[in-house]
Amino acid sequence: MSPPRPDLAPDADLSREEMESLQREIAAAAVFEDDFEFDPATLGDPLASASSPEDPPVVAGIDQSFLSDADGDQDRALSAVVAMRGGEVIERVHAIRPLEIPYIPGLLSFREGRPILAALEDLSVEPDLLLFDGSGRIHFRQAGIATHIGVVRDVPSIGIAKSLLCGDPCEDTANLPTGTRVAVESNSRVDAPDGTLIGYAVQTRQYDSPDRSINPLYVSPGHRVGPETAADVALALASSYKLPEPVRLADSYADEAKREIGDAP
DNA sequence: GCGACAG
């Protein structure tokens, strides 16, 4: 049993070195193996949830959009959370917070973490699993945004990235068939022994004809979820689109809320 | 110095 760690929350006022040091603490507190109560088999399938005695687990997708000031410069981040249960949306919340630092590869959670934590606090349901757009363990210090927020809240989490931050796919990932995965291992750029399994390239959708092809998603453990389960979940929740439904809906909701509020303060 | 680099 691991407690929530609000003391490890992302702080944009830290120096770059302090941020990296905090990330090593996050990685040390993270659990990169299955450690949850719910049955992953009842995640998104409406049929499985109907035959289950318990309520299906609540899965929350999280994504951000950005608002600009009068000069056209991005000055605020809008974090959107879409909670689903048994394939149905049960709640949507969003929060807006000022952007304190620019985007720096490897330090994403310090830029987007505050608005995400604020939005999660507005959520009335207790999520059993968090799905982030970004990396988890596939990170230089094994502490991507999914890992950071997962550890701070002590909620099982998974990172779903559209491109690879670091690490090496074991095999060629071009033109993978739907439903397949290729292991991603750590290399010299990752703070882990070379060859450590840190995630999977997962092909949730693929064209039939060899004309064009869809790139895989890079799925990695955030907290309390192992690499195999993380890949299983991504595949189970991606019904008819490349992105798992909770993340896809959070993505569109982030844009929707942004337009409704309008830009410029 | 060079290369790599989630959103």
Next chain:
DNA sequence: ATCTTGTCGC
């Protein structure tokens, strides 16, 4: 991430 119409294909 964001700026953005049409367009190719199933």
